[in-house]
Amino acid sequence: xxxxxxxxxxxxxxxxxxxxxxxxxxxxxxxxxxxxxxxxxxxxxxxxxxxxxxxxxxxxxxxxxxxxxxxxxxxxxxxxxxxxxxxxxxxxxxxxxxxxxxxxxxxxxxxxxxxxxxxxxxxxxxxxxxxxxxxxxxxxxxxxxxxxxxxxxxxxxxxxxxxxxxxxxxxxxxxxxxxxxxxxxxxxxxxxxxxxxxxxxxxxxxxxxxxxxxxxxxxxxxxxxxxxxxxxxxxxxxxxxxxxxxxxxxxxxxxxxxxxxxxxxxxxxxxxxxxxxxxxxxxxxxxxx
Numbered sequence: 001x002x003x004x005x006x007x008x009x010x011x012x013x014x015x016x017x018x019x020x021x022x023x024x025x026x027x028x029x030x031x032x033x034x035x036x037x038x039x040x041x042x043x044x045x046x047x048x049x050x051x052x053x054x055x056x057x058x059x060x061x062x063x064x065x066x067x068x069x070x071x072x073x074x075x076x077x078x079x080x081x082x083x084x085x086x087x088x089x090x091x092x093x094x095x096x097x098x099x100x101x102x103x104x105x106x107x108x109x110x111x112x113x114x115x116x117x118x119x120x121x122x123x124x125x126x127x128x129x130x131x132x133x134x135x136x137x138x139x140x141x142x143x144x145x146x147x148x149x150x151x152x153x154x155x156x157x158x159x160x161x162x163x164x165x166x167x168x169x170x171x172x173x174x175x176x177x178x179x180x181x182x183x184x185x186x187x188x189x190x191x192x193x194x195x196x197x198x199x200x201x202x203x204x205x206x207x208x209x210x211x212x213x214x215x216x217x218x219x220x221x222x223x224x225x226x227x228x229x230x231x232x233x234x235x236x237x238x239x240x241x242x243x244x245x246x247x248x249x250x251x252x253x254x255x256x257x258x259x260x261x262x263x264x265x266x267x268x269x270x271x272x273x274x275x276x277x278x279x280x281x282x283x284x285x286x287x288x289x
Contacts, residue, residue: 032117
């Protein structure tokens with residue numbers, strides 16, 4: 001699933017190539033893509049027709065473009081494999097094209113492509129969200145992410161340390177801190193030399209602050225090279241993949257040597273996902289099975 005750096009790359013592309021443009025019409029090729037727009041496909045297209053899109057915004061893994069002269073926004077969540085792309089003139093429709101947004105200027109249309117169909121688009125009202133920011137209704141309960149001015153690492157640390165869940169589970173809780181997913185949680189834990197199953201309430205305040213700082217740093221590094229792409233399912237608006245996969249220290253490196261100590265990185269079950277860690281640098285805490 002695209003995480004904060006990958007979604008931010010897409011946001012920047014939308015801001016450059018889509019913001020300020022007026023929508024002429026919308027085509028929807030799969031109703032599942034707009035399932036979160038409860039009024040239906042016809043209303044979704046009607047609300048966007050003639051609307052001008054304002055500056056692209058993001059919180060965590062959510063994207064939105066406010067509509068001019070309106071209290072609503074076009075909201076997007078990429079899910080597992082969603083893409084917002086602007087192919088060149090004359091390009092053939094993608095196999096998994098779900099929504100096409102045509103613009104009044106006749107320029108490149110915006111296409112929502114989604115192979116696994118977990119992503120979605122909707123038009124939603126803007127409301128007051130966490131940290132006082134105006135956000136779409138889907139984002140109202142989502143916590144600020146580490147790149148927002150409103151992000152408070154001290155308050156976030158307190159919330160994390162109150163939890164009895166594993167530290168990784170808390171990092172993935174989007175109502176505690178948004179934008180961190182499986183990849184960057186593993187990377188931050190590797191940098192912090194912390195086992196993913198450590199109960200969050202066992203950590204000291206300084207340790208949690210360091211973990212949050214490491215998460216922000218690794219995501220910033222990933223953002224600088226376009227994010228992490230393991231396959232063609234994540235691309236920016238021009239169809240370009242990111243390159244941070246080459247710099248990962250833990251995630252996806254099972255069977256390979258730890259870059260810090262040389263021990264073999266392990267892949268372990270974490271719910272219905274996987275966790276990757278170094279058995280020497282990230283020792284399992286006492287009393288944890």
